[in-house]
Amino acid sequence: MSYPVFAVTVDLVVLTVRDGELNVLLVQRGLKPHLGRWALPGGFVHADEDLTSAARRELGEETGLEGPGGHLEQLGSYGDPGRDPRGRVVTVAYLALLPDLPTPIAGTDAAEAAWKPIGAHGLAFDHDRILADGIERARSKLEYTPLATAFCPPEFTIAALRQVYEAVWGEKIDPRNFHRKATTTPGFIEPTGRSTEGEPGRPARLYRRGDAALLNPPILRRNHDG
Amino acid sequence: MSYPVFAVTVDLVVLTVRDGELNVLLVQRGLKPHLGRWALPGGFVHADEDLTSAARRELGEETGLEGPGGHLEQLGSYGDPGRDPRGRVVTVAYLALLPDLPTPIAGTDAAEAAWKPIGAHGLAFDHDRILADGIERARSKLEYTPLATAFCPPEFTIAALRQVYEAVWGEKIDPRNFHRKATTTPGFIEPTGRSTEGEPGRPARLYRRGDAALLNPPILRRNHDG
DNA sequence: TCCTTTTCTCGTCACACTGACGATAATCCA
DNA sequence: TGGATTATCGTCAGTGTGACGAGAAAAGGA
Numbered sequence: 001m002s003y004p005v006f007a008v009t010v011d012l013v014v015l016t017v018r019d020g021e022l023n024v025l026l027v028q029r030g031l032k033p034h035l036g037r038w039a040l041p042g043g044f045v046h047a048d049e050d051l052t053s054a055a056r057r058e059l060g061e062e063t064g065l066e067g068p069g070g071h072l073e074q075l076g077s078y079g080d081p082g083r084d085p086r087g088r089v090v091t092v093a094y095l096a097l098l099p100d101l102p103t104p105i106a107g108t109d110a111a112e113a114a115w116k117p118i119g120a121h122g123l124a125f126d127h128d129r130i131l132a133d134g135i136e137r138a139r140s141k142l143e144y145t146p147l148a149t150a151f152c153p154p155e156f157t158i159a160a161l162r163q164v165y166e167a168v169w170g171e172k173i174d175p176r177n178f179h180r181k182a183t184t185t186p187g188f189i190e191p192t193g194r195s196t197e198g199e200p201g202r203p204a205r206l207y208r209r210g211d212a213a214l215l216n217p218p219i220l221r222r223n224h225d226g
Numbered sequence: 227m228s229y230p231v232f233a234v235t236v237d238l239v240v241l242t243v244r245d246g247e248l249n250v251l252l253v254q255r256g257l258k259p260h261l262g263r264w265a266l267p268g269g270f271v272h273a274d275e276d277l278t279s280a281a282r283r284e285l286g287e288e289t290g291l292e293g294p295g296g297h298l299e300q301l302g303s304y305g306d307p308g309r310d311p312r313g314r315v316v317t318v319a320y321l322a323l324l325p326d327l328p329t330p331i332a333g334t335d336a337a338e339a340a341w342k343p344i345g346a347h348g349l350a351f352d353h354d355r356i357l358a359d360g361i362e363r364a365r366s367k368l369e370y371t372p373l374a375t376a377f378c379p380p381e382f383t384i385a386a387l388r389q390v391y392e393a394v395w396g397e398k399i400d401p402r403n404f405h406r407k408a409t410t411t412p413g414f415i416e417p418t419g420r421s422t423e424g425e426p427g428r429p430a431r432l433y434r435r436g437d438a439a440l441l442n443p444p445i446l447r448r449n450h451d452g
Numbered sequence: 453t454c455c456t457t458t459t460c461t462c463g464t465c466a467c468a469c470t471g472a473c474g475a476t477a478a479t480c481c482a
Numbered sequence: 483t484g485g486a487t488t489a490t491c492g493t494c495a496g497t498g499t500g501a502c503g504a505g506a507a508a509a510g511g512a
Contacts, residue, residue: 003233004271004272005232006232006233006234006271007229007230007232008232008305044229045305046230047307050306051304051305074302076300077277078277079234079277079318081275081276092303092316144370158489158490159489174473175489176472177470177473179490179491180470181469184469197479198479199479200479200480200481201478201479201486201487201489202477202480202487202488202490204488204489205489214450217468218444220442220443220444383460384461385459400501401459401460402463402502402503403499403500403502405460406462406499407498409461410498424508425509426458426459426509427458428459428460428461428507428509429460429507430459430460431461443499
């Protein structure tokens, strides 16, 4: 039996919230093709490596951290002929949601790595589309899952959680209604008993993520026809 | 630059509703490996072929029909080393939802093709897991999208639409509440003006799918902790 | 024809959830 | 000490939903 030969890569859409804004991890390519252009971090899947393991390895190489917290899931595969001038390359994209981390480190084949606000970048390959798909997946998952906590450190305030929603969705949310929603949705968050100190305003109680896999009822965006 | 070499296949989770039961299209393998075992239909991606095009081609070869109606979307990729004894094979799984069709035709490399009720099959490769993922995707999508109409012919009654939900979710739904929900959710279905004839009971109005991409508000299952 | 059965369609009611917003509590800072 | 700031709790009207009653419109049998 004969069949076409492919190369397989993983590419990562790594999202975090910095200063109330949704950011994506990009690398400046240090190799051809698209040398010097910004792209999603990624690389070839090794010969005896699981797809998810490859994604985790790349994530560790690019961020230097895969510690507790955070979230990694498969986003989808992209394999148009001609998407990579080197030949027939199928990429399996993964979506990672991380709490705000120190500055990323450049990988071996990247000249530079940096957090960038989401928006119009002219990324290499078909990475603009992959990024758009990842953002839409994140926006959607915040509605039905407790994944917003993946953007937060292990202990967080309800206000910090609300700011995650506001950053990812790009819309303001009433703090009082969100507080009620977060505290009454079963399994979403659990109180730790501790509170913040030294911050302006009334101290806020600290929570950790709950054990629910789905939010019931969900937290729905106002208007999204997409 | 050197990197590992892969083969890429597409596999299809083709679902339909027959006699009030959710069915999946399976083929009996006519080639090694796993000769004689049931498996999801699929095949290798051609040298100059888009992933989605490959999925559509395989769907046409297996069902003999890709006419109007129905739905096809990418489900996910599976690439564990060792999932295929022939070597390193990554498969891109697609989910297809179709109205009840005539008996499928066996493809070139399949001994037989048949609709089977979903349940415990000992499928070839990792197809049991892919099938489970596809079913869960379908169940979830029925909540937030008008995709239940993909299981129906171009014109259908509200009762037929409700039976799709009941078959996919495996739970009974109150006909009166579902009727209210289906008729008041904007963009879900549109009346055609026609009605059924010759069936027992009061004639039912016929509808066609609306133009909404998302159901707002969604139609939520009762209890699903998954 | 008349009655029963079947299924569709419309209504009602209580309850839960949500958005809008007021009010109070608890801290920091000048 | 007083003002600014933020967190937390309450209230209330509007909306959506589950449970259920009841009428409408056909087929089929006595």
